[in-house]
């Protein structure tokens with residue numbers, strides 16, 4: 237195959253080089269967003285010469301044979317094990333990210349319960365309200381407790397008032413800002429107590445879905461604990477240069493929404509039509525090359541580093557904390573002057589850092605020292 241020779245002007249090439257320089261400097265200062273920057277996919281670069289496409293259901297094949305469905309199936313089988321999906325009663329695919337996975341879960345829920353009401357907490361990712369608007373699903377926001385998890389007393393009371401309408405509960409398993417997990421066991425208990433037999437629970441495990449399978453005594457979060465679908469991001473803890481994720485749902489629920497499309501010879505079970513064939517390959521490569529041991533090491537190191545960050549910040553009088561099994565270290569919102577140097581994700585009165593592999597002890601020391609200096613300058617300016 238011959239490719240068109242590159243024909244950039246020197247100015248255009250310089251622009252690309254400048255971008256590369258800027259990104260190289262920034263990548264290691266990205267401590268507020270959960271995107272692991274440490275990976276090497278160079279062995280896969282040769283696959284970029286093909287116009288690949290994973291259109292359709294990875295389990296039923298497609299007329300477009302330049303695909304990586306076989307690898308996608310292996311990725312999904314691994315995630316089915318990690319999420320304790322019921323054997324022979326699960327289905328899933330590689331998504332464009334956590335948002336698409338949440339959309340898929342809520343879509344299945346809406347098809348099962350067209351009149352259902354979706355309950356989600358104040359701490360839920362911003363995209364969920366948009367998804368619910370898009371699919372015209374009635375919804376009620378439930379209060380959060382100060383630690384960021386869904387207030388189960390408020391959930392119980394709200395469900396009690398709407399007992400005649402099937403609930404679709406959107407559970408955060410590692411919330412965006414505070415890394416909080418909603419209590420899946422308590423949710424199931426409330427449904428039992430109120431004798432609500434027809435309900436759906438979707439678990440948004442964007443970051444934590446790859447942490448919890450590798451810790452001792454994880455909080456309830458997976459299929460065995462009562463989730464009906466689960467969405468996990470691929471580019472977060474595992475790390476991937478292209479945004480991606482996985483979604484899994486109970487097979488019997490998915491079967492209700494599958495449609496066969498003749499033009500591409502696929503079963504139309506996915507949200508997107510054309511889908512990346514490179515991201516399933518990257519996830520496969522990452523899972524295979526790290527193995528369970530490699531992932532467990534990343535998780536352990538990230539948890540230890542989170543504790544290191546808490547110790548360093550607290551030693552400087554900054555109230556830092558984290559949830560059990562969470563690598564999101566929460567603290568009061570840093571002064572605006574910090575935002576120029578560091579990529580942090582502040583919201584209202586808090587900020588956080590996420591201790592992924594590119595974050596080292598020295599990065600944390602530097603951040604903590606900058607934080608203290610910025611607070612001192614702020615205090616001086618006010619007095």
Ligand SMILES: Cc1ncc(COP(=O)(O)O)c(C=O)c1O
Pocket residue numbers: 332333334335336338361363408410411412413440442443469479480481
């Ligand atoms: C809890 C949670 N859910 C969903 C998302 C959206 O995931 P993505 O950015 O992969 O679409 C995020 C992103 O940070 C998140 O933190």
